[in-house]
Amino acid sequence: MKQMWTERVRIIALLAIAIVSQAVGNVLLSQGMKLIAGLSQLTWSNWVAIFLQAVQSPSIMLGVGFYVIFFVLFAAALSRADLSFVLPAISSEVVINVAFADCFLNETVSSIRWIGALLISIGVGLVVRSSPRTFGIASGQDTMAEGGR
């Protein structure tokens, strides 16, 4: 039982870092994309030009870097926890986004959005309370048997 708790704490810590990198990546990406002029008229003829501009933008490349960090941590979490555990847990990123918008971007956050953020938090709380790993238990065999440790 105690072992299960430490495993849960480990996975949650892993996911927390993943979520923060995704949130930072999002901010950087949207900042970078807004700097590229005329993006709202993305058409088939100008996407090469937009792509070239994006590759040269430091904030976009940094944002992509944070996305890669997110992806690696996400994959690492999935190697030891359920997808149905990780997926809802990742959504707490939306709550961070709402808080970021309120604190750093000076956007007015409506009460409906705060209620949404609250619902997400309760939902994530419920999911995180369940056991992080159910696969390979029901059939009684360790699906990790061939995995290298």
Added chain:
Amino acid sequence: MIAIIVLADSAGDVLLTKGMRQVGEVSTFAPRELLAIARKAIRNHHFLASIVFMVMHFVGFLAVLSWADLSVVFPATTLVYVLGTLTAKFILQETISMHRWAGTMLVCLGVGLVSLP
């Protein structure tokens, strides 16, 4: 187009999970072992296919954003949580408790509310 994005995202998640379970648990911080795991991952077909789907999802998402509002696109993407949980149950053989279902539904509802204009 939103259907394609949601399907690509879910397919990517399932394949990534399958791939990572074949590659093995990441339970170490030792650089040499992490490198060995990474090397194994990039040779895993499920893992590679998942990256293709994730890129498809990302490009599709950006494309949709260029002609639709985020407040329309974002609530629609919450379907990923429902679809992801269903595929986890039926394809990945995970046990979804009532708590987990309730939590996932609250998350969907919350994300929907947050993205209202």
